Amino acid sequence: xxxxxxxxxxxxxxxxxxxxxxxxxxxxxxxxxxxxxxxxxxxxxxxxxxxxxxxxxxxxxxxxxxxxxxxxxxxxxxxxxxxxxxxxxxxxxxxxxxxxxxxxxxxxxxxxxxxxxxxxxxxxxxxxxxxxxxxxxxxxxxxxxxxxxxxxxxxxxxxxxxxxxxxxxxxxxxxxxxxxxxxxxxxxxxxxxxxxxxxxxxxxxxxxxxxxxxxxxxxxxxxxxxxxxxxxxxxxxxxxxxxxxxxxxxxxxxxxxxxxxxxxxxxxxxxxxxxxxxxxxxxxxxxxxxxxxxxxxxxxxxxxxxxxxxxxxxxxxxxxxxxxxxxxxxxxxxxxxxxxxxxxxxxxxxxxxxxxxxxxxxxxxxxxxxxxxxxxxxxxxxxxxxxxxxxxxxxxxxxxxxxxxxxxxxxxxxxxxxxxxxxxxxxxxxxxxxxxxxxxxxxxxxxxxxxxxxxxxxxxxxxxxxxxxxxxxxxxxxxxxxxxxxxxxxxxxxxxxxxxxxxxxxxxxxxxxxxxxxxxxxxxxxxxxxxxxxxxxxxxxxxxx
Ligand SMILES: Nc1ncnc2c1ncn2[C@@H]1O[C@H](COP(=O)(O)OP(=O)(O)O)[C@@H](O)[C@H]1O
Ligand SMILES: O=C(CO)[C@H](O)[C@H](O)COP(=O)(O)O
Numbered sequence: 001x002x003x004x005x006x007x008x009x010x011x012x013x014x015x016x017x018x019x020x021x022x023x024x025x026x027x028x029x030x031x032x033x034x035x036x037x038x039x040x041x042x043x044x045x046x047x048x049x050x051x052x053x054x055x056x057x058x059x060x061x062x063x064x065x066x067x068x069x070x071x072x073x074x075x076x077x078x079x080x081x082x083x084x085x086x087x088x089x090x091x092x093x094x095x096x097x098x099x100x101x102x103x104x105x106x107x108x109x110x111x112x113x114x115x116x117x118x119x120x121x122x123x124x125x126x127x128x129x130x131x132x133x134x135x136x137x138x139x140x141x142x143x144x145x146x147x148x149x150x151x152x153x154x155x156x157x158x159x160x161x162x163x164x165x166x167x168x169x170x171x172x173x174x175x176x177x178x179x180x181x182x183x184x185x186x187x188x189x190x191x192x193x194x195x196x197x198x199x200x201x202x203x204x205x206x207x208x209x210x211x212x213x214x215x216x217x218x219x220x221x222x223x224x225x226x227x228x229x230x231x232x233x234x235x236x237x238x239x240x241x242x243x244x245x246x247x248x249x250x251x252x253x254x255x256x257x258x259x260x261x262x263x264x265x266x267x268x269x270x271x272x273x274x275x276x277x278x279x280x281x282x283x284x285x286x287x288x289x290x291x292x293x294x295x296x297x298x299x300x301x302x303x304x305x306x307x308x309x310x311x312x313x314x315x316x317x318x319x320x321x322x323x324x325x326x327x328x329x330x331x332x333x334x335x336x337x338x339x340x341x342x343x344x345x346x347x348x349x350x351x352x353x354x355x356x357x358x359x360x361x362x363x364x365x366x367x368x369x370x371x372x373x374x375x376x377x378x379x380x381x382x383x384x385x386x387x388x389x390x391x392x393x394x395x396x397x398x399x400x401x402x403x404x405x406x407x408x409x410x411x412x413x414x415x416x417x418x419x420x421x422x423x424x425x426x427x428x429x430x431x432x433x434x435x436x437x438x439x440x441x442x443x444x445x446x447x448x449x450x451x452x453x454x455x456x457x458x459x460x461x462x463x464x465x466x467x468x469x470x471x472x473x474x475x476x477x478x479x480x481x482x483x484x485x486x487x488x489x490x491x492x493x494x495x496x497x498x499x500x501x502x503x504x505x506x507x508x509x510x511x512x513x514x515x516x517x518x519x520x521x522x523x524x525x526x527x528x529x530x531x532x533x534x535x536x537x538x539x540x541x542x543x544x545x
Contacts, residue, residue, distance in 0.1 A: 002077070002081055003022050003023070003024055003081060004022075004023045004024070004076075004081045004082075004083050004498055005020050005021060005022055005029055005068060005074075005081055005082045005083065006020075006021055006023055006082065006083060006084040006086070006224075006489045006490075006492035006493045006496060006498070007019070007021070007070065007071075007082060007084070007085045007086075007309070007492065008018050008021060008085075008086060008087075008088075008277070008281075008482075008484075008485035008486055008487065008489030008490070008491075008492060009063065009066065009085065009086070009087045009088070009156060009487030009488055010011065010066065010087075010088050010274055010277070010278075010482060010484040010485035011045030011059065011087065011088065011089035011090060011181060011182075011185065011274070012090065012274060012294065012295070012484075013038065013090055013120070013121075013122070013294070013295040013296075014034070014036065014040070014206060014295070015033050015035045015062065015064045015066075016036075016059070016063060016066045017031070017032070017033050017038065017066060017482050017484075017485050017487040018032055018063075018066040018067045018069070018070040018494045018513070019031045019070060019482050019486060019489060020070050020074065020082065021070060021486060021489035021490075021493075021509060022509075023083070023489075023493045023498045023499065023505075023508065023509060024508065025469055025508065025509070026486070026508065026510060026511055027508070028075045029073070029074055029078065030069075030070040030071055030072060030074055031070050031482060032056075032065070032066045032068075032069025032070040033066060034061075034062035034063075034065035034066040035062070036054060036055075036056050036058035036059070036062055036146040037058060037061065037062075038054075038055045038520045039054055039055075039058055043055070044114040044117055047516065049125060049392075050122075050125055050127075050403075050492050051114065051123055051126035052119075052120040052123040052125060053108040053114040053117040053118065053119060053120060053123065053124050054117060054118045054120050055091070055105060055107070055117050055118075056095065056103045056105055056117065056118060057183075057184055057432075059118075059181070060097075060188070060213075060250065060450075062183050063185065064259060064260070065511075066173060067260050067528070068260065068261075069171075069172075071260065071261060071262075073291040075247040076261075078264045079261055079262060079263075080261070080262075081269060082200065082262050082266055083266060083492075083493075083496040083498060084266060084267040084268070084269060084492035084493060084495055084496030084498070085180060085189060085202045085252065085266060085267070085268050085269070085492050086186075086245065086268070086269035086270075086271065086277070086488040086489070086491040086495060087185055087186050087189075087268075087269075087271045087275035087488060088182060088271060088274045088276070088278070088293055088484055088487070088488045089180070089181040089182040089185060089271065089273065089274060090120065090121045090181065090273065090274055091180055091181060091182060091203075091204050091207075091208060091274075092117050092120055092121055092155055092156045092157050092160065092180065092204065092207075092209075093120050093121050093180065093181040093182055094118065094119055094157055094160050094161065094178050094179065095116075095117065095118045095119070095178065095179055095181070096115075096116060096161075096164065096171055096174070096175035096177075096178055096182065097166050097175070097176060097177050097178065097179050097193075098174065098175075098196070099176040099177075099183065099195070099197060100177050100193060100194060101177070101179065101187060101194050101195050102193065103117070103118070103179075103184065103528060104116035104118065104171060104174055104175065106303075107174075108404045109170075109174075110170075110171065110174070111428035113170075113171065114158075114349040115164050115167055115168040115171045115224075116168075116171050116174075117282065118159045118365060118375045121155050121395060122289055122296065122337075122340075123153065123155075123160070123271065123297075123338060124154045124155065124394070124395055125154070125160075125163055126154040126155045126159035126160050126163035127159075127403050128402055129154065129158075129159040129160075129162040129163045129166075129227075129234075129347060129525065130153055130154035130156070130159040130162075130401075130403070131284065132162070132227050132228070133145075133152040133158055133159055133162075133227055134151060134152050136179050136223065136226045136227045136489050137152065137223075139226070140223050140226070142215065142219075142220075142223070144210045144215060145210065146312055147210070147212050147312070147316060147318055147319055148207065148208075148210060149232070149313065149315050149316040149318055149398070149400075149401070149418065150312075150314050150315065150316040150404075151315060151316070151400055151401045152210070152401075153286075153397065153403065153404070154401075155336070155394075155401075156207075156208040156209070156252045157178070157180070157204075157209040158209065158210070158219075158224070158227070158231070161178055161231070161234070162227065162228055162230065162231060162305055165228075165230045165231070166228075166230065172230070172483065173211060176195065176237055177195035177234070177237045177238055178197075178234070178238065179195065179198075180200075180201060180204040180205075180208070180264070180271075181279065182203075182204055182271030182272055182273060183198060183199075183200050183201055183203050183204065183271055185271065185281055186249045186268055186269070186270065186271040186308070187249065187250075188215060188247075188256075189250075189252055189253065189256050189257065189268045190249055190250030190251065190252065190253055190351040191250075191253025191254075191256070192250055192253075195238070195239075196237070196239070197313070198249070198406055198421070199241075199242075199243040199247065199249050199270050200238075200239040200241075200242050200243065201242065201243065201245065201270055202242040202243060202245075202270075202272075202273070202320065202322050202323055203233050203244075203245065203272035203273050203276045203320065203323040203324070203330070204273060205218075205239070205242045205322055206242065206318060206320030206321070206323050207317055207318040207323060208272070208315065208318075210239075210240055211239075213321070214319075214344070215239070216357070217239070218222050218235055218238060218239070218240075219468050220235075221233075221235050221236075225305065230245065230409075236440065241408075241462075243270045244322040244323075244326040244494070245269055245270045245271065245276075245277070245326075245491045246270075246283040246326050246491065246495060246501070246544060247269070247270045247451075247495060248267055248268070248269060248270070248413050249268045249495075250267070250497050251264070251265055251266060251267055252267075252268055252426045254266065256387050261308075261447075265341075266496075267408075267492070267493075267496040267497075269468065269488075269491050269494075269495030269496075270495070271493050271540035272323070272491070273332075274298070274299070274484045275290075275292040275298030275299075275300050275332065275334070275484070276300060276323055276324045276330060276332070276487075277484055277487035277488045277490075277491060278290070278292045278298075278454070278484035278487050279292070279300035279302075279324050279487065280324065280325065280485050280487035280488060280489025280490055280491065280505075280506065281453065281478070281480060281482075281483035281484055281485070281486035281488070281489075281500055281510075282451050282453045282478040282480075282483045282516045283451075283478070283506050283510045283512075284300065284301075284302055284304055284324065284325070284451070286304060286328065286448075286450055287301065287303060287445075287446055287447060287448040287449075288301070288302075288447075288449050288450075289300075289301050289437065289440070289447045289449070289450045289451070290451045290452075290453065290459070290480070291450065291452045291453070291454075291475075292334075292453055292454045292483075292484065293338055293339070293435070293452055293453070293454040293455070293456040293463075294338065294339050294454040294455045294456060295337075295338065295339050295340045295343075295455075296317045296334055296335060296336050296337060296338050296339075296340060296394075296397070297334045297335045297338040297429075297433065297454075298328065298332060298333075298334040299332065299333040299334050299398075299433075299436055300324055300331070300332055301330075301440065301445065301447070302324050302325050302328040302329065302331070303328060303329050303331070303332045303445065304328060304329070305321055305328065305329050307325070308311065308329045308445075310366065311443065311444055311445065312445060313331060313439070313440065313443045314399075314400070314439075315362045315398055315399035315400035315401070315439055315444060316331060316332065316333040316398050316399065316436075316439065317332040317333055317334060317397065317398060317401075318331070318332055318347075319331045319332075324428045324502075325502045326501075326502065331440075331445070333397070333398040333399070333420075333436045333439070333440070334397050334398055334431065334436070334473075335391055335396075335397055335429065335432045335436070336392075336394040336395050336396065336397040337391065337392075337393045337394035337397070338391075338402065338456060339395045339454075339455060339456045340393070340394060340424070340470035341391060341394075341407075341425055341428070341429060342370055342422075342426070342463075343423060344356070344372075345418075345421065345425055346366065346369050347372055349365070349369055349418060350362050350365050350366050350369065352381060352458075353365050356451040360391065363438070365424060373418065373419055373422040373460040374422070374426075374460055374461075374463070375462070377419050377420075377422050377423040377462060378461075378462045378465075379428065380419065380420065380423055382523055382526050383525070384526055384530060384533075385411065386411065386420070386423070386424065386427075386530065387409060387411045387412055387416055387420055387421065387423070387424040388409070388410050388411055388424060388428070388530060388534055388537055389407060389408065389409045389410075389412070389424040389425055389427070389428040389537075390405075390406075390407050390408050390426040390428055390432075390537055390538050390541060391407065391431065391432035392406055392407050392408075392432075392538075392541070393406070393407040393431045396432075397436055398436055399436055399439040400437070402542070403452050405541060405542060405545075406541065406545055407428070408537055408540075408541050408545070409421070409424060409513065410533070410537055411533075426462065426463050426466050427466060427527075427534075428532065428534065429463070429467075430463075430466050430467045430469075430470035430471070430527075431470060431530070431531050431534040433467055433470070433471065434470050434471055434531060434542075435535075437450075437471055447473075449473075449474075449476065450471065450473050450474070450475045450476070451475070451476050451477075451478060451513070452464065452467075452475050452477050452478070453478045453480070453484070454458060454483070454484075454485035457477050457478075458477065458481055461517075463513075464517045465517050465520075466479065467517070468517040468520075469519050469520055469523040469527055470516060470527045470531065471519070472519045472524050472527075473519060474516055474517065474518050475514040475516065475517045476513040476515070476516050477513060477514065477516070477517070478511065478513055478515040479511040479512050479513060480511040486509065486511065490502065490505035490506060490509050490510075491505070493505045493508075493509065496531065
């Protein structure tokens with residue numbers, strides 16, 4: 001019998017990655033990456049006001065390029081054995097669409113309007129609106145925030161919609177509905193994008209839009225208009241039900257089948273967020289804590305629903321039945337900047353070089369600077385008098401979302417150089433991780449093991465060793481370089497009926513673990529002291545800055 005394949009597609013912050021996976025044994029038949037062109041040029045973004053927008057054309061062009069690249073090495077016969085495609089994306093990354101489900105920025109009149117584009121997860125322009133959602137929730141008879149950690153975030157659905165409605169009357173008038181990236185791009189491949197026709201991701205709706213069966217779906221019209229009457233009428237143009245990612249969104253449209261060189265009849269699965277599919281790719285099991293360590297971190301944990309019945313974990317990004325693995329409660333937490341904090345420091349150093357010495361010198365430095373800083377910082381001794389920083393360079397996602405918080409450093413003197421600063425930045429990201437782990441444990445959710453995936457987990461032994469020292473637990477790193485895309489391929493195999501459930505797909509297609517970091521006992525005590533300084537600095541910033 002010939003092999004069958006599925007394609008997993010992972011839309012990250014900067015690029016999309018596609019992998020073609022053999023469904024019998026998980027081996028990779030092809031893989032490719034495509035970087036978003038307009039995003040790379042810095043278009044439609046303004047970091048000074050935390051505005052980060054992505055054009056749907058970037059997604060469409062990169063989708064085609066990455067999938068074609070991943071399929072390039074397959075024969076015609078092998079291509080015809082591709083049976084399913086599933087997609088994960090970042091989120092909450094939302095866009096205003098017309099009645100046909102076309103993002104407004106794909107229409108000529110809104111083509112260059114950032115408010116008509118996808119509002120990326122890390123866009124924090126809606127801080128005020130998030131506060132208003134929280135204020136309305138505090139007054140409401142039903143606490144709609146109870147399954148999203150008790151605090152609504154500016155990274156999420158309703159806050160972003162309200163901010164857009166207040167900012168741009170033209171977009172408001174033309175917006176029939178709104179979609180998450182993972183719903184829209186999966187729908188695009190089926191050729192049916194009408195907002196009221198498509199299936200919506202349980203993962204996206206539950207973690208970001210306060211959808212829950214207990215509320216009969218989305219928050220009530222009364223609640224939404226209590227935040228602002230501008231939200232009136234939108235609820236009925238969104239969705240009532242949601243679907244888990246083992247379900248089928250549709251089959252590939254004839255047009256996309258031809259473009260990609262695939263057979264008609266390829267099943268398109270229901271989409272989800274990157275970290276949720278990534279956790280499946282990393283072979284998550286109950287109470288394993290999977291950290292997706294890239295631009296940001298997303299931490300995912302699943303538990304049997306019946307064991308978590310009365311537990312509400314405060315200050316995380318939600319707990320949703322079936323958001324990761326159908327039949328289990330999926331919990332999410334994370335840090336808004338992880339690798340992005342390192343990238344910020346890289347830019348700080350490379351920026352003047354670019355201005356003074358030109359692009360070539362800057363590009364050389366850019367390639368070398370993070371490995372150099374990591375190598376040198378690894379050699380430094382650790383003392384309780386070292387520089388301490390917070391990890392809130394893009395606000396705090398968890399525990400207890402607050403995107404108005406900033407990063408801060410203490411303990412510098414004239415001997416503080418770039419390497420020492422970098423060490424403090426890496427330690428800050430580890431301390432932020434510890435705060436999350438401690439929160440889960442203190443709220444009654446045990447953690448049986450820690451698994452890491454993502455660019456940082458694969459590229460930086462320094463960061464990973466530091467995290468293990470600070471958390472004082474071993475950390476396993478998954479073998480796959482593309483665990484999120486692999487997880488998506490596993491979901492595609494379930495949606496296409498090749499494997500009966502997620503667990504079987506994990507057993508057949510999982511790639512295992514290739515590295516484990518162990519805490520070094522000699523660092524545990526000093527990191528406890530430094531962590532306590534981190535907490536004091538954090539309290540100071542939170543109450544004074
Ligand atoms: N050598 C390195 N050490 C630490 N971080 C790194 C290194 N190289 C790249 N990174 C970080 O990895 C992040 C990208 O992670 P990746 O998982 O590839 O992408 P995404 O978050 O878009 O899915 C960037 O923020 C970058 O700063
Ligand atoms: O918050 C998210 C999911 O809930 C984002 O998708 C995520 O943080 C962005 O992922 P990455 O850092 O891998 O680009």
